[in-house]
Amino acid sequence: MTTADSPTPVLQARGLVKRYGQVTAIDGADFDLLPGEVLAVIGDNGAGKTSLIKALTGAIVPDAGEIRLNGEPIRFTGPQSARAHGIETVHQDLAVAASMDIASNMFLGRELRRPGVLGSVFRMLDKKRMRQEAAEHMADLKIGLRSLTQAVETLSGGQRQAVAVARSVAWARSVVVMDEPTAALGVKESGQVLDLIRRVRDRGLPVVLISHNMPHVFEIADRIHVHRLGRRAAVIKPSEYSMAEVVAIMTGALTVDGSGGTVVADSEAAKAAGVQAT
Amino acid sequence: MTATTTPYAGLTTPSTARRLLTAPTTGPLAALLIACVFFSFSTDQFLTGGNFSLIVQQVMVVGTLAIGQTLIILTAGIDLSCGAVMAFGSIMMARMAAEGSLPPLLAIGLGLLVCAGFGLLNGVLTEKIPLPPFIVTLGMLNVAFALTHIYSKEQTVTELPGPLTALGGTFPLGHTDITYGSLVTIALFLLFAYALSGTGWGRHVYALGNSVEAARLNGVRTSRLTIGVYTVAGLLYGVAALLLVSRTGVGDPQAGQTDNLDSITAVVIGGTSLFGGRGSVLGTFIGVLIVGVFRNGLQLMGVASIYQTLITGVLVILAVTVDQISRKKAR
Numbered sequence: 001m002t003t004a005d006s007p008t009p010v011l012q013a014r015g016l017v018k019r020y021g022q023v024t025a026i027d028g029a030d031f032d033l034l035p036g037e038v039l040a041v042i043g044d045n046g047a048g049k050t051s052l053i054k055a056l057t058g059a060i061v062p063d064a065g066e067i068r069l070n071g072e073p074i075r076f077t078g079p080q081s082a083r084a085h086g087i088e089t090v091h092q093d094l095a096v097a098a099s100m101d102i103a104s105n106m107f108l109g110r111e112l113r114r115p116g117v118l119g120s121v122f123r124m125l126d127k128k129r130m131r132q133e134a135a136e137h138m139a140d141l142k143i144g145l146r147s148l149t150q151a152v153e154t155l156s157g158g159q160r161q162a163v164a165v166a167r168s169v170a171w172a173r174s175v176v177v178m179d180e181p182t183a184a185l186g187v188k189e190s191g192q193v194l195d196l197i198r199r200v201r202d203r204g205l206p207v208v209l210i211s212h213n214m215p216h217v218f219e220i221a222d223r224i225h226v227h228r229l230g231r232r233a234a235v236i237k238p239s240e241y242s243m244a245e246v247v248a249i250m251t252g253a254l255t256v257d258g259s260g261g262t263v264v265a266d267s268e269a270a271k272a273a274g275v276q277a278t
Numbered sequence: 279m280t281a282t283t284t285p286y287a288g289l290t291t292p293s294t295a296r297r298l299l300t301a302p303t304t305g306p307l308a309a310l311l312i313a314c315v316f317f318s319f320s321t322d323q324f325l326t327g328g329n330f331s332l333i334v335q336q337v338m339v340v341g342t343l344a345i346g347q348t349l350i351i352l353t354a355g356i357d358l359s360c361g362a363v364m365a366f367g368s369i370m371m372a373r374m375a376a377e378g379s380l381p382p383l384l385a386i387g388l389g390l391l392v393c394a395g396f397g398l399l400n401g402v403l404t405e406k407i408p409l410p411p412f413i414v415t416l417g418m419l420n421v422a423f424a425l426t427h428i429y430s431k432e433q434t435v436t437e438l439p440g441p442l443t444a445l446g447g448t449f450p451l452g453h454t455d456i457t458y459g460s461l462v463t464i465a466l467f468l469l470f471a472y473a474l475s476g477t478g479w480g481r482h483v484y485a486l487g488n489s490v491e492a493a494r495l496n497g498v499r500t501s502r503l504t505i506g507v508y509t510v511a512g513l514l515y516g517v518a519a520l521l522l523v524s525r526t527g528v529g530d531p532q533a534g535q536t537d538n539l540d541s542i543t544a545v546v547i548g549g550t551s552l553f554g555g556r557g558s559v560l561g562t563f564i565g566v567l568i569v570g571v572f573r574n575g576l577q578l579m580g581v582a583s584i585y586q587t588l589i590t591g592v593l594v595i596l597a598v599t600v601d602q603i604s605r606k607k608a609r
Contacts, residue, residue, distance in 0.1 A: 079495070080497060083497065089495075091495055093491065095489070095491060095492040095495040095496065096489075096492055097484065097485040097488035097489060097492050097493070097555065098488050098489070098555070099484065099487075099488055099555045099556040100481070100484055100485065100488065100555075104481055108481065108482075108485055108492075108493070108496040108497075108498070109482070109485075109493075109496035109497030109498050110496075110497065111478035111481060113478070122476075122477075123476075123477040123478065123479065124476050124477065125476055125477060125478060125481070
């Protein structure tokens with residue numbers, strides 16, 4: 001897939017390994033996220049994509065392998081250190097404080113204080129500035145909400161997701177990782193979140209999208225990283241493969257060789273998946 | 279991000295009137311005002327400066343406990359031990375100063391530290407083992423209660439040195455005498471109202487009560503924060519202990535036995551949710567006053583004290599019902 005003149009990946013991993021006792025969750029996995037792209041990460045349950053993402057966002061520390069951020073080798077000691085390097089994650093359960101308003105949620109854990117004595121001695125929050133900046137972030141992403149002083153619990157699922165995305169985008173300097181952002185949403189709301197992901201990409205921020213929803217992946221991803229048995233099985237372009245072929249790669253019925261061609265590994269399984277060798 | 283400060287066109291701020299009407303303290307405040315109007319017409323003695331000063335004096339101990347209780351309930355915890363911890367603190371201060379011949383200020387300081395220590399222990403057990411706060415503080419209620427009686431040998435400590443009762447002193451305001459202790463309680467309410475609404479610490483407390491996971495994922499050090507909240511609450515129980523001693527003038531091992539639940543009552547009547555994450559110390563202040571006004575007004579009307587307890591119980595159930603309904607609506 002990769003050619004000599006391809007740009008430096010924003011986030012890259014080589015030979016990541018993570019073992020839990022007898023279980024190998026990550027088995028020499030590679031990963032490449034290119035500038036300005038939406039990279040979908042898919043894989044069967046238990047393929048280890050969650051472990052891979054956790055290693056890339058600092059939630060687990062791999063036993064072996066190397067992670068590079070913008071070409072520089074880097075070691076995350078925890079989620080905070082990944083965040084400090086501009087990698088933000090939108091979690092599946094949204095991680096919002098329901099009774100708090102939108103602006104408070106956006107600045108949760110990173111509150112701005114008033115300048116001068118009010119901020120340093122009295123620890124006074126700069127609520128006005130936080131509201132203004134939150135409004136700007138929402139406007140940038142064209143998220144229409146009635147009021148930033150609305151409690152998050154009064155929002156619909158899609159609006160909540162939009163708030164969670166906007167919060168991550170506001171702080172991410174390098175990468176936004178989204179874990180199943182449409183899993184809990186209806187059709188219309190999913191569409192809105194996909195639009196939002198596109199707008200994030202169009203602002204130049206690369207997005208890693210973990211999803212089970214194949215139509216969503218095909219609709220939005222620039223490239224698809226297929227994870228299988230703890231490592232990367234293939235990286236493909238959605239325009240060059242059908243969903244059935246991608247599913248076949250996920251299940252191991254089909255393998256992709258170095259030049260991007262497909263090889264039938266197991267013709268019975270491939271037949272079952274309805275795939276012809278190319 | 280752009281440098282403009284123009285708010286997004288689609289965003290509006292709800293009108294002040296609407297916000298006041300939907301604020302969670304509006305209901306309790308209305309209840310307080312209605313109670314005041316009712317008692318003003320029912321009895322001549324109610325609407326006097328002296329009587330209001332008395333109400334504040336009567337509620338300042340429970341009020342100070344209730345500030346700590348509010349902090350803990352906002353984190354979705356509960357503290358059943360606050361009254362017992364306060365009783366132990368008051369006996370310690372009284373005995374060390376009166377019989378242990380320690381300098382009174384040192385005795386007060388040690389009493390405050392021990393109460394804060396109980397809070398710290400509650401927080402550590404809740405957070406590090408971890409155990410449900412209900413169980414931890416239920417255990418601590420018995421421990422502190424027993425220690426109070428063991429340490430005091432069931433004796434009431436009298437003839438306390440001046441500094442221990444200084445907060446019971448009064449100064450005139452108009453024609454009314456106000457105790458210094460009332461001022462301490464009011465100052466603490468203002469301090470924590472500010473800390474909760476105006477600082478990042480306060481926001482983290484609310485976030486913790488909403489969802490520990492969300493707070494943690496957003497970089498809040500949830501374990502430290504929880505232990506800190508229980509410790510601060512313990513320190514507040516220490517202040518309540520000093521207020522108790524200064525008001526009664528003695529160290530009484532039997533004191534404060536109903537205050538555990540009274541503090542929770544005040545918090546709940548004030549509109550703070552037992553599920554955490556919503557409420558305020560302003561609401562608790564109103565809740566404390568509601569309980570105080572009902573007790574005082576019914577007493578002035580000559581209603582037997584057992585009916586005061588009855589009405590308090592009904593108020594609690596009513597308050598939680600309102601909370602439940604509003605939470606369902608929010609979903």
